[in-house]
Amino acid sequence: MQTSSPPKSNADRTAAIRSFLADAGWGDAAIAPLAGDASNRRYDRLTAADGTRAVLMDAPPEKDEDVRPFVTIARHLTACGLAAPKILAEDATTGLLLLEDLGDALFARVLERQPEMEHQLYEAAVDVLVRLHNCDLPEAPDYSPGLMAELAALAFTKYRTAVTGEDDPALTARFTERFEDLLHQTTRTPPVLALRDYHAENLLWLPDRDGLERVGLLDFQDAMTCHPSYDLVSLLQDARRDVSPVIEHRMIARYIEATGTDDHAFRTGYALIGTQRNLRIIGVFARLATDYGKPRYVDLIPRVWDHAMRDLDHTALAPISDLVRDSLPAPDPAALDKLRGR
DSSP: OOOOOOOSSHHHHHHHHHHHHHHTTOTTOEEEEOOOOSSSOEEEEEEOTTSOEEEEEEOOGGGTOOSHHHHHHHHHHHHTTOBOOOEEEEETTTTEEEEEOOOSOBHHHHHHHOGGGHHHHHHHHHHHHHHHHTSOOOSOOBOOHHHHHHHHTHIIIIIIHHHHSOOOHHHHHHHHHHHHHHHHHHOOSOOEEEOSOOSTTTEEEOTTSOGGGGEEEOOOTTOEEEOTTHHHHHHHSOSSSOOOHHHHHHHHHHHHHHHTOOHHHHHHHHHHHHHHHHHHHHHHHHHHHHHHSOGGGGGGHHHHHHHHHHHHTSGGGHHHHHHHHHHSOOOOHHHHHHHHTO
C-alpha cells in the first residue's frame, strides 16, 4: 500500500493521481468519468492500451472521505464468496483506490431493457443477503437505535423545516425519543452487516459468473451492523425505481424461508426499519436540495414518502404514526417547489 501526504490543491491532487496510477502500472491508460453519487467521491474508468479496464476511486480526505472502510468491507465481502470489486492498488492517506471494473450492467439498466428479469435479479440479490448474514461480522460501526432515530429525524429538521419554514426542536425531540424507544423494543434480533445502499443502482448483473458472484456489489463504504431487514428494505423499497408489490412480498418470504427467522418478528422489524430508512432519506434528499444545490433528488421524494406512509400502517408503528402524519407535510407540488428553491 502506498502512503503519501494529502494534496493541498487541485494541481497537487492531479499530480498525486498521476503518480498513483503510474506506480500501479496504469499511467498511460485513457481516463473517462463515471457517474458519481451523492458524496464527494469521484469515479473514473481507466482503459489500458490492450483494452483492460479498471476504476479509479478518488475520495479526498480533505473533503471528509475515507477509503479504509471501503477496503475493509470489500475484502470481507470477497472472503464471504461475494462479488465486490478487487482492490488493485490503494493509497489510504491520499484517498485513492484502483478497483476491478465490474462493468455497467446495473440492475436498474438491465431491468429497463429486460423487465421480465425482475424476479430472477431480485431473487439473486436476496440470496446474496442470506449468504452475507451467515458470515461472521467484520469490524464495522453499530447502527444503534439512538443513531437511527436521530437520522430519521432529518425528515423534521431538514424536510419539514424547509417546506414549512418552521423549526420546532420540541417536536423533533418528541419524535426522536418515541422512535428510539420503539426501535429498542422491537429490533432486538442479533445484528448483521448492512451495506446500507443495497439497491438496483448499486447492484451489477454479471451473468458470466456463477452463483452468488453474478451479483456485483458497489457503494458499501458506509456499512454498519444493524437489523437483518435493513438491506432488504433498501432493495425492495427503492428510492429510485418502483418495485412491484408482488416482488416485494415474494422476496421477503424468500428471505424468511431461507434464514428460518420468525415471520412476524421479521416483518415487524421490516416495517420499523422501512420507516427509519425512508424518513432519513426524505430528510437527506431535502438537505441535498436546499444545502448543496442538488434539486434532482427532490423528484425522488414522493416515492420515498409513499414507502414511509405504507410502513407506518403497521400496527407496531402506532406510537409514532399519528405524530409523523400530522407533523410532516405531504410532498405535493408546492412543497417540492419550495425544496427546489422556486
